[in-house]
Amino acid sequence: xxxxxxxxxxxxxxxxxxxxxxxxxxxxxxxxxxxxxxxxxxxxxxxxxxxxxxxxxxxxxxxxxxxxxxxxxxxxxxxxxxxxxxxxxxxxxxxxxxxxxxxxxxxxxxxxx
Amino acid sequence: xxxxxxxxxxxxxxxxxxxxxxxxxxxxxxxxxxxxxxxxxxxxxxxxxxxxxxxxxxxxxxxxxxxxxxxxxxxxxxxxxxxxxxxxxxxxxxxxxxxxxxxxxx
Numbered sequence: 301x302x303x304x305x306x307x308x309x310x311x312x313x314x315x316x317x318x319x320x321x322x323x324x325x326x327x328x329x330x331x332x333x334x335x336x337x338x339x340x341x342x343x344x345x346x347x348x349x350x351x352x353x354x355x356x357x358x359x360x361x362x363x364x365x366x367x368x369x370x371x372x373x374x375x376x377x378x379x380x381x382x383x384x385x386x387x388x389x390x391x392x393x394x395x396x397x398x399x400x401x402x403x404x405x406x407x408x409x410x411x412x413x
Numbered sequence: 414x415x416x417x418x419x420x421x422x423x424x425x426x427x428x429x430x431x432x433x434x435x436x437x438x439x440x441x442x443x444x445x446x447x448x449x450x451x452x453x454x455x456x457x458x459x460x461x462x463x464x465x466x467x468x469x470x471x472x473x474x475x476x477x478x479x480x481x482x483x484x485x486x487x488x489x490x491x492x493x494x495x496x497x498x499x500x501x502x503x504x505x506x507x508x509x510x511x512x513x514x515x516x517x518x519x
Contacts, residue, residue: 344509404457
């Protein structure tokens with residue numbers, strides 16, 4: 301069966317520091333991969349999605365970036381974090397068929413001080 | 414207009430009540446729809462898919478109205494454990510609604 305791993309679970313970072321969140325999927329090949337952010341008490345904001353290695357689509361302009369160096373690895377990065385980057389970051393995967401649902405990792409709770 | 418909209422609630426209902434949520438979407442070309450459940454400080458988990466003809470899973474019933482571009486979730490005989498936020502998802506746009514919060518009280 302397919303599983304998705306996301307780490308770390310929680311992170312506290314100072315403003316201006318870099319960020320790297322990693323997500324890996326097991327048990328499937330060529331998944332669609334997604335990064336979402338959820339602010340406290342709010343909905344899911346789609347940040348990036350990827351349909352293949354090296355293919356990244358950005359949904360919102362911001363100081364975050366994403367990379368997909370391997371088929372089942374998706375990384376969210378920032379060179380300099382802002383206070384507004386605080387939130388719950390969720391990685392998700394979906395099969396190639398667009399009629400399939402997305403499945404989420406456990407999430408990373410990021411606090412910027 | 415937002416691509417996917419939900420009534421944020423909260424819906425506060427007694428145990429055993431029937432409660433329904435709606436979710437509207439703007440992209441008429443959307444083909445696949447889902448309901449997720451999200452517990453506090455946890456990731457969303459798939460509750461059920463929404464099929465064109467409507468579908469049922471135990472106490473939960475999902476329906477799709479293409480003409481009016483909305484999906485619905487009906488929960489019968491509410492349990493305390495149903496308390497959560499319910500998110501609708503429209504796969505065409507990979508968008509989620511902001512969620513409807515449900516609290517079931519004894």
